[in-house]
Amino acid sequence: MPEIENRITKRDINLVDETFDASQSGSCHLYVQIEPQGLSFCVFNTVINKFIVLRNYLFHETSPHTWVDECSSIFANDELLGLKYKSSGLLWVSPRSTLVPDDLFDPNEADTYLSFNHGELANERTQYNYIKSAGLYQVFSCPESLINLLRSYQPKIRLFHQTTPLIESLIARNASPDKFMAIYFYSCNLEFVIVENKKLLFYNGFQINAPEDSVYFLAGVSNLFNIELLSTHLLYVGDLKRLPPEVAILEDYVERIIECEPPNTVTYSYLITEPLRKNFINLFNLFGCES
Numbered sequence: 001m002p003e004i005e006n007r008i009t010k011r012d013i014n015l016v017d018e019t020f021d022a023s024q025s026g027s028c029h030l031y032v033q034i035e036p037q038g039l040s041f042c043v044f045n046t047v048i049n050k051f052i053v054l055r056n057y058l059f060h061e062t063s064p065h066t067w068v069d070e071c072s073s074i075f076a077n078d079e080l081l082g083l084k085y086k087s088s089g090l091l092w093v094s095p096r097s098t099l100v101p102d103d104l105f106d107p108n109e110a111d112t113y114l115s116f117n118h119g120e121l122a123n124e125r126t127q128y129n130y131i132k133s134a135g136l137y138q139v140f141s142c143p144e145s146l147i148n149l150l151r152s153y154q155p156k157i158r159l160f161h162q163t164t165p166l167i168e169s170l171i172a173r174n175a176s177p178d179k180f181m182a183i184y185f186y187s188c189n190l191e192f193v194i195v196e197n198k199k200l201l202f203y204n205g206f207q208i209n210a211p212e213d214s215v216y217f218l219a220g221v222s223n224l225f226n227i228e229l230l231s232t233h234l235l236y237v238g239d240l241k242r243l244p245p246e247v248a249i250l251e252d253y254v255e256r257i258i259e260c261e262p263p264n265t266v267t268y269s270y271l272i273t274e275p276l277r278k279n280f281i282n283l284f285n286l287f288g289c290e291s
Contacts, residue, residue, distance in 0.1 A: 013276070016080075017052035017269035019045065025083040028052075030154065032081075033283045034067065034146070035093035035162075036187035039074055040280060042272075044287055046086060050267040051284065053080065054276060068145045075153050088154040090142075091286050093162045095189050095205050096121070097140035102130070105137045113139045129164040129289070133171040134200040138164050163191070165285035166237065167203060169263070170195050172288070181227060182235035182260065184282070185247050190214055192221050201225065211249040218250055229254050236260065239278040263287065 020043065029044040036059070043053035057074050059067055075081045098117045110126045124141035131138055140161040150157050162184075170182050170193050179196040188209070194202040202225065206217045222229050232254045236247060240259045243251075251257055262268075262277040262284055277284065 012058065013040075013054060013056040015054045015269065015271040015276075017050075017271055019048065019050070019269075020052050022080070022083055025080075025085050028085050029287065030081075030083075030085040030088040031091065031283055031286045032088070032150070032157075033091040033093065033280070033286075034071065039067075039071055040283060041081065042280070042283060043080065043085075044266070048267075050269060051272055052269050054269075054272050054280065055080070068143060068149060071146060072149055075149065082153050085154070088157040089286055089289070090150055090157055090159045091162055091165070091283055092127075092140065092142050092159060093186055094140065094142070095207070096124075097138055097161050097163060099131075099134075099163075099203060100137045100139055102135045102137060110139050114141055127159045127161070129160050131164055131167050133168050133198070136167075136200070160286060160289055162186075162282055163203065165282055165289050166191070167193060167200060168289055169260075169285045170235075171198050171200060173260075179225060179227060180235060181221070181232060182237060183247065183250075184237040185244055188246075190217060190246060192217070194221070194225055194227075208246045211245045214246045214249055215253060218253060231255050233258050237281055239275050241275065242279070 027045065027047050029046065030041060032039065032041040038056060038058040040056040042051050045052050059070050061067065061070065096118050098113055100113050110128050114126055121141060123144055125144045125147055126139065126141050128137050128139045138161045142159060166184055179194055179201065182193045184191045188207055189205050190208050191205040192202065202221065208214055234250060234254045234257045236257050237260045240257065259278060260281060262281050266287065268277060
């Protein structure tokens, strides 16, 4: 097969392990992440149990409905996105979602659940995931034109909201009966997750307009659950060496901020270094949501 250049530029990440073989893509999983900053994707080889590709493209626009044109261009020009894979999944990063307990969930009412909390939004299609470890359904929406685009290249692609692998992975890693609080930050949104004894106690997301807002919401959530911040290790889903100001400000209010470790049940190409594993940890965790 022709050699694929490995390069890093200011606008994208392009890491392709030498073991990647386009003719063997049918034994691989494709995972795509779309968020306000851009589109990323990775490829997991099921035969050798390894992530072997990581690519990232930055968007120029900020509105989800303008991303479709950019995604269309990326899919049309990236030689890996159109290959046939064993399975494919989209990780959709958006604050527009709501959790519903499984015993109250009715798939025919998914639109109602979402509009009740977020209002009506035209040209979006409601989706939902089951978060097995929490006994909850995550209901969310995605632009219909984007879903149609993705399925024109990957007809069987499954859609996941970013909180699905986030909550699943945090519950799976909690072996202690004590409460712990985790945070995930993206594009002016800060999400809090509290887990105790492998059970989800709390999840919510807040829009952050200034770093001080993070302190306000942290204090409110900790008071709600009687968490003593000065003796709390706050788990950060991301790379500690690149803390955004909205997270870094919390270092003055907790005992310590620690970082969430990437999945250790799989291996990674040597090209996908530890900082990248942590920056894209939610995308890599999507592998555990396939079943």
